[in-house]
Amino acid sequence: MDATRLTPDFYLRDVLLVAPELVGKRICRIYEDGTSSSHIVTEVEAYKGMNDLACHASKGRTPRNDAMFQQGGILYIYFVYGMHWMLNVVASVENEPEAVLIRGVAGCSGPGRVSRLLKIDRSFYAENLGSSQRIWIEDSGLFPSILTAPRIGVNYAGSYWSSRPWRFYTNDYR
Numbered sequence: 001m002d003a004t005r006l007t008p009d010f011y012l013r014d015v016l017l018v019a020p021e022l023v024g025k026r027i028c029r030i031y032e033d034g035t036s037s038s039h040i041v042t043e044v045e046a047y048k049g050m051n052d053l054a055c056h057a058s059k060g061r062t063p064r065n066d067a068m069f070q071q072g073g074i075l076y077i078y079f080v081y082g083m084h085w086m087l088n089v090v091a092s093v094e095n096e097p098e099a100v101l102i103r104g105v106a107g108c109s110g111p112g113r114v115s116r117l118l119k120i121d122r123s124f125y126a127e128n129l130g131s132s133q134r135i136w137i138e139d140s141g142l143f144p145s146i147l148t149a150p151r152i153g154v155n156y157a158g159s160y161w162s163s164r165p166w167r168f169y170t171n172d173y174r
Contacts, residue, residue, distance in 0.1 A: 004138040008130045011072030015091040015098035018072070019046035020168040022089065022100055024142040029118050030134050039117070040140060043104030043169035045151045047088075049097050054157035054164075057097035067126045068097035075135070077125045084112030085120045089129065089137070103152070106173040144170035 006025065011018060028038045047055035056065040056078070067076040068090055076088040076099045092098040103111045114120075118135070129136050148165040155162045 006137050008073045015046045015048050018091040019044050019100045020146050023168050024144040026138045026140040039105035040173045045101040046166040047099050053161045054154035068099050073129050075124050075127045085115040086111050087115045087120050144172040
């Protein structure tokens with residue numbers, strides 16, 4: 001395990017603390033052929049539990065969102081539009097379903113593009129970032145300036161939830 005890998009305690013906090021701190025961290029990936037890559041996180045969105053109508057957990061626990069109800073530090077992966085896997089990092093403690101959608105990494109913007117770049121698929125569902133040998137997040141030592149904005153594509157949740165400034169991003173590494 002890499003000495004700079006984020007520890008489980010990093011994820012066992014409120015998503016509104018975890019999400020902005022993920023910006024500037026490094027996602028590391030080892031592929032099936034033995035090659036590897038690492039990418040600086042540049043954009044994320046926070047989803048805060050059962051009361052957040054934009055969050056998948058707002059409708060209760062289902063087989064699709066079960067990973068969100070587990071302890072922080074695992075991945076929540078889901079498929080949208082019949083073509084894109086979405087990469088989410090679970091935050092908080094067990095039974096407090098919160099997650100961070102990875103929307104961008106340096107040189108790659110858009111959550112579907114990020115997942116395609118990292119070759120993320122259903123097999124990563126509930127993968128533990130603390131012990132995985134194929135994906136993890138490291139402290140890069142970078143301290144980017146963080147900007148906030150409303151989340152993207154969640155108008156269905158109503159104006160209150162769609163206007164929450166829970167998208168965190170930096171322009172420092174684009």
